[in-house]
Structures are given as structure tokens and as C-alpha cells.
Amino acid sequence: MTGPSPIDGSRHLLKSWDYRRQCREVLEADGALVLTGFFTAAAVARVVADSAPRENEAYYALSTHNVYLTPLDPELADDHPFNRQVVSSKGLLADDQIPADSPLRTVYDDLDFRDFLCAVLGIDEVHPYADEFSSINIHFASEGRELGWHFDNSSFAVTMMLRTPEAGGTFEYVARARDADAGEMAYDTVEAVLDGRYPVETLAFSPGDLVLFRGRNAMHRVTPTIGAVSRLLVVFAYNDQPGVALSDSALQTFYGRTGGPAGNQRRATRG
Numbered sequence: 001m002t003g004p005s006p007i008d009g010s011r012h013l014l015k016s017w018d019y020r021r022q023c024r025e026v027l028e029a030d031g032a033l034v035l036t037g038f039f040t041a042a043a044v045a046r047v048v049a050d051s052a053p054r055e056n057e058a059y060y061a062l063s064t065h066n067v068y069l070t071p072l073d074p075e076l077a078d079d080h081p082f083n084r085q086v087v088s089s090k091g092l093l094a095d096d097q098i099p100a101d102s103p104l105r106t107v108y109d110d111l112d113f114r115d116f117l118c119a120v121l122g123i124d125e126v127h128p129y130a131d132e133f134s135s136i137n138i139h140f141a142s143e144g145r146e147l148g149w150h151f152d153n154s155s156f157a158v159t160m161m162l163r164t165p166e167a168g169g170t171f172e173y174v175a176r177a178r179d180a181d182a183g184e185m186a187y188d189t190v191e192a193v194l195d196g197r198y199p200v201e202t203l204a205f206s207p208g209d210l211v212l213f214r215g216r217n218a219m220h221r222v223t224p225t226i227g228a229v230s231r232l233l234v235v236f237a238y239n240d241q242p243g244v245a246l247s248d249s250a251l252q253t254f255y256g257r258t259g260g261p262a263g264n265q266r267r268a269t270r271g
Helices: 017-030 042-058 103-108 111-121 188-195 248-255
Strands: 034-035 058-063 086-093 134-140 149-150 157-163 170-172 201-203 211-214 217-221 231-236 244-246 265-269
Touching: 017 034, 017 111, 042 086, 042 103, 042 157, 042 231, 058 149, 058 248, 103 134, 103 231, 111 211, 149 188, 157 244, 244 248
Parallel strands: 244 265
Antiparallel strands: 034 211, 058 086, 086 134, 086 149, 134 231, 149 217, 157 211, 157 231, 170 201, 170 217
8 A cells, every 4th residue: 555654643653662651551451452543534434445345255154152262061061151152243354355455454564563562562573374364354243243252362452443333343341350371261250241240341442443452361242233334343463473374174164265285384273
């Protein structure tokens, strides 16, 4: 893409160490960071214009899963928090369906943006996925579609809202629901959340807002979309190691297809 940067550089000083420190402090304290107006209105409009008419090209998957995104445990009861099932349904445009000149690709490949992410997330490097589908994805959630309660497998997520629905599509979460590094499963909390007995927080963000979220320990979901306007969200997916690709089974699940020979690429799960 040529022309003005998609990023509003007057509001978001990516090279400023003081700005990076402030962002990191918020993320560490809250587990979530919303950068309001990260993309310019013109860039958002361009991406929506490129993407919305292609909703019928997205791969739609309806799945049931547990909160941990793992296979069920046959030694536990069906109503045990580990085995209880929730529904997720969304449509995806994969990376190979994103135009080469998209503002999304401009930002994803920007070295200053990657350095900013590293500084805020407290990691040394970020790398694109080694497969051809996973690095940039556009999520469509038409009426009735939702993302069920879950914990992420990855330590961080980078997303940006492109278009909000008429109603619904609310991001709900329970911060610090568990400590995954300590092996906590948090069954009592999970059960209470699934039963609607646990207070949850909502994270509000508008088109153009960039969100960094630590979902490995925060249980979260997106409520069903209401109305004729589909919710559009972009996911910028990175790894902290090079050469990581999704497994063929994961590619089939998320995109309905697999790529070419994987060579010696390392395969990963996602969630």
C-alpha cells in the first residue's frame, strides 16, 4: 500500500519508549490494552470496503468445544467443567485472501509495529506464521454467530475491530480466572461462569481500535451477533519463535483446507 500510514501516528507514538512503557503497564495490570483510534478512519473504511463484499467467500465453521480447547476426558462426567461444551461459529478470510496492498498487510509487516508489540508484550521477537493462512485473518460474525467461552492456548492476541454489529457481539471476560503456568484448571470458576453465576467484565472497543489481550489466563467469549450487520474483526497473529505453522488438522478446522508441503516447519495449535 502506498500513501498515508494506516496508523494514526499523532495518537500512537510507536517509537516512544515512554508510550511503550505506559502501554505495557496497562496490559500487565489489566490483562487487556485498548488503543483507541489506532487505525485512521480512512484505513478502516478501505479494509471494510475490501472485505465486507467477500463475506460469502469466508469459511464458516460451527463447532462445540470445552473451555480449554482440548479433547474431552472420558473419565470425567459430561457435566464436569472440563467436559462441558460451548458453541463457536464464525467465518474466516485467511491470509492468502487478504489483498497484497491492504492496509492490514502494511501494518502487520511494519517493523516499528513489531518492535512496539515486543516492547509492550515483554518478548524478544514476533514472527509471522509459516503457513499461508494464519498470519492475518478477518473474522465475520453474522446474526446468531458467537465465540464460546474459552481460554487461549497462546499467551497473547492482537486484534482490531473493523465493524460493529447493530447489537450483541460483546466481548466478555473474567480476568485472571486461572494461572495456567501453575497448572491451575479453575474448575469452580469455570463452572460458575458457564452457569451465569460469576460476574464478568466487558471490553468495549470501536472500529479502528487495536486490542492486545492476554487470554491464556482470562476466560472470555463474544456474545451472539444481533441484527443484519455482521461483526468484522481482524486478527494479527504472531509467534515469538520463527517457523511455526498450524497443524494440518487445525488448518482444516479453521479454514477448510490445508497448504502445501510443510517441510521442516514446526506445527502449532491455536486458540
